[in-house]
Amino acid sequence: MDTSEHENFRDSIGTITEEGKRAWIFPKKPSGRYYDKRKLVSYVLLAFLFLSPFIKINGNQFLLFNVLERRFNIFGFPFWPQDFHLFVVSMIIGVVFITLFTVAFGRIFCGWICPQTIFMEMVFRRIEYWIDGDRNKQRKLDRQPWDAEKIRKRVLKWTIFLVISFLIANVFLAYLIGSDKLVGYITDGPLEHLNTLFPLIIFTAVFYFVFAWFREQVCIIACPYGRLQGVLLDTKSVVVAYDHKRGEGTNGRKSFRKNEDREALGHGDCIDCLQCVHVCPTGIDIRNGTQLECVNCTACIDECDHIMESINLPKGLIRYASEEEIEKKVPFKLTARMKGYMAVLFILMGLLTGMLFLRNDVEANVLRLPGQLYEHKEDNVISNVFTYKLVNKTTRDIENVRLKLMSHKGHLKLVATSESFVVPGQGIAEGTLFIEINNALLSGDRNKIKIGVYKGEELIETTTANFLGPRNFN
Numbered sequence: 001m002d003t004s005e006h007e008n009f010r011d012s013i014g015t016i017t018e019e020g021k022r023a024w025i026f027p028k029k030p031s032g033r034y035y036d037k038r039k040l041v042s043y044v045l046l047a048f049l050f051l052s053p054f055i056k057i058n059g060n061q062f063l064l065f066n067v068l069e070r071r072f073n074i075f076g077f078p079f080w081p082q083d084f085h086l087f088v089v090s091m092i093i094g095v096v097f098i099t100l101f102t103v104a105f106g107r108i109f110c111g112w113i114c115p116q117t118i119f120m121e122m123v124f125r126r127i128e129y130w131i132d133g134d135r136n137k138q139r140k141l142d143r144q145p146w147d148a149e150k151i152r153k154r155v156l157k158w159t160i161f162l163v164i165s166f167l168i169a170n171v172f173l174a175y176l177i178g179s180d181k182l183v184g185y186i187t188d189g190p191l192e193h194l195n196t197l198f199p200l201i202i203f204t205a206v207f208y209f210v211f212a213w214f215r216e217q218v219c220i221i222a223c224p225y226g227r228l229q230g231v232l233l234d235t236k237s238v239v240v241a242y243d244h245k246r247g248e249g250t251n252g253r254k255s256f257r258k259n260e261d262r263e264a265l266g267h268g269d270c271i272d273c274l275q276c277v278h279v280c281p282t283g284i285d286i287r288n289g290t291q292l293e294c295v296n297c298t299a300c301i302d303e304c305d306h307i308m309e310s311i312n313l314p315k316g317l318i319r320y321a322s323e324e325e326i327e328k329k330v331p332f333k334l335t336a337r338m339k340g341y342m343a344v345l346f347i348l349m350g351l352l353t354g355m356l357f358l359r360n361d362v363e364a365n366v367l368r369l370p371g372q373l374y375e376h377k378e379d380n381v382i383s384n385v386f387t388y389k390l391v392n393k394t395t396r397d398i399e400n401v402r403l404k405l406m407s408h409k410g411h412l413k414l415v416a417t418s419e420s421f422v423v424p425g426q427g428i429a430e431g432t433l434f435i436e437i438n439n440a441l442l443s444g445d446r447n448k449i450k451i452g453v454y455k456g457e458e459l460i461e462t463t464t465a466n467f468l469g470p471r472n473f474n
Contacts, residue, residue: 013220025281053175059396080363123211244326252268275307401429405435444471448466
């Protein structure tokens with residue numbers, strides 16, 4: 001076969017017809033050892049997804065991504081705007097981790113961990129199998145006129161899809177605004193919080209559109225991660241692959257015939273049953289090689305193993321393998337590229353760990369009051385006025401907090417409050433203070449001073465500020 005003809009399948013995607021219309025996919029219901037493992041992983045991850053907003057660690061929501069208030073909780077650790085650098089490092093670690101796994105194991109993330117795949121294949125698709133039946137029954141129902149049976153099944157399925165989409169939207173909202181606030185809104189009634197109800201309806205509509213209609217197109221068209229395959233994968237990456245050496249033989253594929261010596265005739269082990277194509281949720285033929293649409297879901301592996309077992313041929317015609325393993329029988333090993341990614345990952349994780357250990361529960365910020373210069377008082381004392389802001393990153397109140405001048409001998413006086421005060425949990429304490437220092441202790445017109453934040457006698461944070469004084473002309 002001419003190479004250009006063999007590769008022309010790459011000129012289009014399996015979900016679009018030659019006329020440019022949507023080709024609806026009716027995949028066969030998968031089964032097998034990999035599918036059973038994927039179900040186990042998927043339901044654990046679904047439980048994690050639905051429970052995470054309602055789990056508290058030291059009063060902090062386990063996962064929170066409150067973009068509007070710029071508050072984030074990662075595994076119970078609260079991140080404030082002042083901790084944005086920690087959040088950025090965490091996100092970079094996530095990107096490097098996924099990149100490393102893509103280089104080593106292809107789109108294993110898509111097939112096993114991606115929420116889109118989990119919801120589509122383990123929730124919505126299984127409901128569809130329950131209501132509409134397997135592949136052939138779904139195809140028949142699709143061609144069937146809108147009689148009572150089709151209307152009943154469509155209304156039932158779409159209603160369940162809508163309810164699940166609404167449930168997912170609520171959980172998604174809990175990640176954004178916090179589970180406590182969401183439960184409060186539900187208790188108060190939706191009409192009391194219309195500004196939250198409308199986004200909830202929009203989220204529900206988006207999820208319903210994705211899982212009821214757009215479906216696999218998200219992975220093929222919308223998701224940028226699939227495009228990274230062409231950059232990240234190489235001949236040493238382990239992917240879901242068809243062993244064309246074994247499958248094609250010397251004389252190509254041929255349908256199975258009982259008691260036939262396929263090896264003597266030069267035929268490969270592939271009997272061209274098309275079951276790997278029928279079970280694929282993105283409608284591709286894995287025998288054409290690595291493709292953009294493949295999400296490494298392993299459905300074709302299970303189906304092919306079942307066929308091989310039924311005709312007494314070795315399993316593994318389709319399996320996790322690299323191109324080098326199939327072509328040269330080279331086993332998987334870490335490449336210099338993978339080791340480089342691992343080194344970067346370990347360095348970033350070490351950096352994040354160190355930054356987390358050095359992170360304080362209180363963030364202090366002291367700034368000179370804008371537009372104010374120094375004041376020269378009696379006995380050659382120079383006075384500056386400052387504003388202070390203390391951010392409590394914990395859920396508990398921090399009591400008996402005091403501010404002390406550490407770098408110079410002088411006086412620090414708070415305005416309109418006592419010497420000690422309380423910083424509320426996950427809150428802010430702010431106000432104005434005066435600092436007075438004898439001019440003899442200053443070195444020029446701009447002096448860096450150090451201020452300590454104490455809880456009782458315990459130093460919990462330090463900060464610096466610029467103190468203005470008279471210019472020294474000596």
